Amino acid sequence: MSDRPSLAAETRSVFGRKVAQLRKQGLVPANLVVPGGDSRALQINEHDIATIIRREGRSGLVELRFSDGKEAALLDEVSVHPVNRRLQHVVFRHVDLDTNVQVGVQLELVGDAPADQTSGRFVVREMDEISIECLPEDIPNVVEVDVSGLSEIGDHIRAKDLTLPEYLVLLGDPDAMVVHVQAERIESEPIEAIGDEDGDGAEGMVAGDEATDDDGDESGES
Amino acid sequence: MLMPKRTKYQKMHRGRMRGVASRGNRLAHGDYGLQAVSRGYVNARQIEAARRVLTHNMRRQGRVWIGIFPDKPITRKPVEVRMGGGKGAVDHWVAIVKPGRMLFEIAGVEDEIARKALLLAMDKLSVRTRLVVREEESLVG
Numbered sequence: 001m002s003d004r005p006s007l008a009a010e011t012r013s014v015f016g017r018k019v020a021q022l023r024k025q026g027l028v029p030a031n032l033v034v035p036g037g038d039s040r041a042l043q044i045n046e047h048d049i050a051t052i053i054r055r056e057g058r059s060g061l062v063e064l065r066f067s068d069g070k071e072a073a074l075l076d077e078v079s080v081h082p083v084n085r086r087l088q089h090v091v092f093r094h095v096d097l098d099t100n101v102q103v104g105v106q107l108e109l110v111g112d113a114p115a116d117q118t119s120g121r122f123v124v125r126e127m128d129e130i131s132i133e134c135l136p137e138d139i140p141n142v143v144e145v146d147v148s149g150l151s152e153i154g155d156h157i158r159a160k161d162l163t164l165p166e167y168l169v170l171l172g173d174p175d176a177m178v179v180h181v182q183a184e185r186i187e188s189e190p191i192e193a194i195g196d197e198d199g200d201g202a203e204g205m206v207a208g209d210e211a212t213d214d215d216g217d218e219s220g221e222s
Numbered sequence: 223m224l225m226p227k228r229t230k231y232q233k234m235h236r237g238r239m240r241g242v243a244s245r246g247n248r249l250a251h252g253d254y255g256l257q258a259v260s261r262g263y264v265n266a267r268q269i270e271a272a273r274r275v276l277t278h279n280m281r282r283q284g285r286v287w288i289g290i291f292p293d294k295p296i297t298r299k300p301v302e303v304r305m306g307g308g309k310g311a312v313d314h315w316v317a318i319v320k321p322g323r324m325l326f327e328i329a330g331v332e333d334e335i336a337r338k339a340l341l342l343a344m345d346k347l348s349v350r351t352r353l354v355v356r357e358e359e360s361l362v363g
Contacts, residue, residue: 083322119283122284122285122330184284
C-alpha cells in the first residue's frame with residue numbers, strides 16, 4: 001500500500017534511564033514487538049511519529065524503514081507524558097498483512113444530537129475506543145458513531161448498534177454502552193467523585209455535609 | 223464538603239508526593255477538564271468552592287465530575303500549646319494532587335460557558351491547572 005505512512009527507524013543501543021538523553025535530542029525510544037520472536041529496540045524521530053499519530057490516530061499501520069529494509073508494523077501503544085504531552089515511548093507490533101489483528105480504534109461522535117439542543121438533557125459518551133478485529137490494511141482511523149437519533153432521556157447506542165463495515169468484526173461485550181442521553185443534574189444534588197481502584201478516588205466515601213441536606217450518600221455512581 | 227465516611231486510622235503521616243499522576247490523568251467522562259500542572263494539597267473546601275463555581279457558571283446545565291477526593295487527614299495543635307503531648311486533632315481533609323491529575327471534568331454545556339466556568343474554578347484551587355479539551359487531548363508533541 002503506497003498510502004501507508006512511512007517512518008525511518010534506527011536500532012537503539014541506549015536503554016534504561018539513559019533514554020532520557022534520546023528524548024532531549026528529539027528522538028523517541030520505541031520497541032518493535034514480534035509475537036513469538038525477539039523484540040527490537042528502536043529510536044525514531046519525535047516529530048515524524050507525532051505527525052503520523054495526529055493524522056492517523058493511535059492504532060494505524062505504518063511502514064518502518066530500516067537501513068536494511070522495510071517492515072509493516074502496527075502502532076500498538078503510545079505513551080504520552082501527562083504534563084508536557086510529549087511522546088515518551090512507542091510500541092510497534094509486527095504484523096502479517098494476511099492475518100487478522102485485534103486493535104482498539106477511537107470512536108468519533110458525528111451528527112447533531114437533538115438531545116444536546118434540548119434543555120435538561122445531554123449526550124454522555126461512555127467509551128473512547130472500541131476493540132475490533134480485521135486485516136491490518138483495513139484498520140480505520142476512527143469508528144464513527146452517529147448520534148443524530150438521540151433525543152430522549154434513556155436513548156442510547158450500544159456497541160452492537162454501531163454500523164461497522166463487513167470486514168470489521170466487533171470484539172468485546174456487544175451490549176457495552178457507547179453513548180446515552182442523560183438528564184442534567186441540578187446543583188442541589190450530591191457531589192459526585194470519580195472512584196479509583198487503588199483507593200485514591202472516592203470509592204466507599206460520601207459527600208460530607210452535602211449528604212446531610214440532600215438525599216444522597218451515593219457518591220460514586222451515576 | 224467531601225470527606226471519608228469512615229477511616230481505618232485517625233491520623234496520617236505527611237508522606238511524600240513525588241512523580242506525576244500515572245492514573246487519572248486523562249479526560250474519562252467529560253469533554254472539558256482542569257488538569258493539575260503543579261503538585262500540592264487541595265483541601266475539601268477548595269474542591270467545594272471550585273465545584274460551586276462550576277455549577278453556578280454552567281447555569282445548572284450539564285454535569286460535573288470530580289477526579290480527586292480529600293482522603294488525607296491534616297492535624298493541627300491548638301494555639302498557644304506547648305510542644306509534646308501527642309499529635310494534634312484532625313483539622314481538615316486534603317487530596318494529594320500530582321502534576322497531570324485531572325481534577326474536574328464537565329460535559330453538556332457550550333464551549334464558551336465551559337471554558338469560562340473552568341477558568342473561574344482554577345482560581346479556587348491551590349495548585350496550578352490548565353484547561354483540557356477532549357478534541358485537543360489526543361494531540362501529542
